[in-house]
Amino acid sequence: MFATSQIEISRSAFKNNIDFIKKMIGNEIKFSSVIKGNAYGHGIRNFLSLAEENGCEHFSVFSAEEALIANKVKKQQSQLMIMGMLENEELGWAIRNNIQFYVFELDRLEKALQIASKQNQKAMIHVNLETGMNRIGFEEYELPEVMKMLRSEHLEFMGLCTHLAGAESITNYYRVKKQLIKFRQLIKKFKANALFPKFIHCASSAATMNYPKTRFNLVRIGILQYGLWPSRETLIQFLSKKETHSNPLKRIISWKSKVMNIKNVKTGEFIGYSNSYLAQEDLKIAIVPVGYANGYSRSLSNHGSVLIHGRKQKVLGLVNMNMMLVNITDIPQVKKGDEVVLIGNQGDQEITVSAFGDFTDQMNYESLARLPDQIPRKIVD
Numbered sequence: 370m371f372a373t374s375q376i377e378i379s380r381s382a383f384k385n386n387i388d389f390i391k392k393m394i395g396n397e398i399k400f401s402s403v404i405k406g407n408a409y410g411h412g413i414r415n416f417l418s419l420a421e422e423n424g425c426e427h428f429s430v431f432s433a434e435e436a437l438i439a440n441k442v443k444k445q446q447s448q449l450m451i452m453g454m455l456e457n458e459e460l461g462w463a464i465r466n467n468i469q470f471y472v473f474e475l476d477r478l479e480k481a482l483q484i485a486s487k488q489n490q491k492a493m494i495h496v497n498l499e500t501g502m503n504r505i506g507f508e509e510y511e512l513p514e515v516m517k518m519l520r521s522e523h524l525e526f527m528g529l530c531t532h533l534a535g536a537e538s539i540t541n542y543y544r545v546k547k548q549l550i551k552f553r554q555l556i557k558k559f560k561a562n563a564l565f566p567k568f569i570h571c572a573s574s575a576a577t578m579n580y581p582k583t584r585f586n587l588v589r590i591g592i593l594q595y596g597l598w599p600s601r602e603t604l605i606q607f608l609s610k611k612e613t614h615s616n617p618l619k620r621i622i623s624w625k626s627k628v629m630n631i632k633n634v635k636t637g638e639f640i641g642y643s644n645s646y647l648a649q650e651d652l653k654i655a656i657v658p659v660g661y662a663n664g665y666s667r668s669l670s671n672h673g674s675v676l677i678h679g680r681k682q683k684v685l686g687l688v689n690m691n692m693m694l695v696n697i698t699d700i701p702q703v704k705k706g707d708e709v710v711l712i713g714n715q716g717d718q719e720i721t722v723s724a725f726g727d728f729t730d731q732m733n734y735e736s737l738a739r740l741p742d743q744i745p746r747k748i749v750d
C-alpha cells in the first residue's frame with residue numbers, strides 16, 4: 370500500500386554471496402561491507418541489518434550523512450568507516466560515536482586531533498594516501514607532518530589506505546601496478562617511523578578478484594556482495610581460472626510493480642507522448658505506474674523489457690515521469706493488478722540489472738544507485 374512499486378532483497382542470495390566472498394578472502398582478512406549510495410540502491414537500513422545477520426561487522430559509507438543513517442540502525446559492536454565527505458563541524462559527532470574516518474588533508478587531521486583532545490577521546494582515523502588515482506589522498510610531501518601528529522595519544526591509527534584506479538580491467542595493469550608500488554613504498558615509510566596501522570587496505574571488488582596481492586588485511590567490497598561483478602571482464606577472468614563455468618554470485622535485488630490500467634490501441638494511432646511509437650497493428654497495452662521519477666530511465670523508452678505472466682514484454686513509446694506503457698498484445702489475459710517485474714525473475718524468465726541498464730549506457734552501479742529511497746524495500750527469503 371502507498372507505493373507504486375517495491376524492491377525485494379533476497380536473504381538466501383545474499384548469504385550465498387557472503388559465503389563466496391568469505392571463502393575467497395579467508396579468515397585472516399577483514400571484510401568491510403561497502404554500503405554507500407544507499408547500499409547501491411538496496412536501501413541502507415534493511416541491507417545493513419541483513420549483513421549483520423550474516424556476520425558482517427564493518428561497514429563503509431561515503432559521508433557523515435550516510436553514517437548518521439547507518440549509525441541509527443547498526444548493532445553497537447558494528448563499526449562504521451567514512452571514506453569521503455565529512456565536515457569539520459561533524460568531526461565531534463563522529464569521534465563521540467567511535468566512527469572511523471578517512472583523513473586526506475592536514476586541516477582535517479589537525480581539527481580531528483584538537484576535537485579528540487578536547488573531548489578526551491580518540492579519533493579513529495584511516496590515513497588515505499594519493500598513489501595515482503589523483504582524487505583524494507595525502508601527497509608524499511605532507512607525510513612528515515602527518516606522522517608527527519599520528520604520535521598523539523588522541524589519534525588511533527586504524528588504517529593506512531588508498532584506492533586503485535582501474536582494477537576492473539587488465540588493460541590498466543601498469544597503472545595498477547605503479548599505484549601498488551607507490552603504496553608499498555609509502556607503507557614502508559610509516560613503518561620505518563614505528564607507525565603501524567591496524568589495517569592496510571586498497572582493494573575494492575575488482576582489485577580483490579583481479580589482484581589478490583592488493584588485499585593486505587582488509588578489503589572494501591561493494592558490488593560483489595550485491596551479486597554483481599565490477600565488470601564483465603572480472604567475471605570472465607574468474608571463470609577462466611575455475612573448473613566451473615557458472616557465475617557463483619546471485620543478484621539479491623528484485624523490483625516489482627503491477628498493472629495499473631489496460632487499453633486497446635487501433636492501428637495507426639500514436640502511443641503516449643510525442644510520436645515515438647506508432648501502432649503498426651491493433652495493440653493491447655498495460656500501463657505500469659513506474660517512470661523516470663521512480664528510477665526507470667527514460668532512455669529505456671521503446672527499448673526496455675519487463676516481465677508479465679512470465680513473458681518478456683516491450684516498453685512502448687516514451688517512459689513518462691511516473692508511468693510506462695507495455696505491449697501485452699500477445700497475452701490478452703493480463704488484468705489490472707497483475708505483477709510486473711522490472712528487475713528479477715518471473716517463471717523461467719529474468720530481467721537482469723544489466724539488461725535494465727544496458728540500453729542507457731549505465732553501469733550496474735549507476736542503475737542501482739539511482740533507485741529512489743522512497744521505494745519500499747523488504748527482505749524476502
Ligand SMILES: *Cc1c(COP(=O)(O)O)cnc(C)c1O
Pocket residue numbers: 403405452532572573574575589590591592593599
Ligand atoms: C565504492 C568504493 C569501494 C567498493 O567498490 P566496489 O567496486 O563496489 O567493490 C571501495 N573503496 C572505495 C573508496 C569506494 O569508494
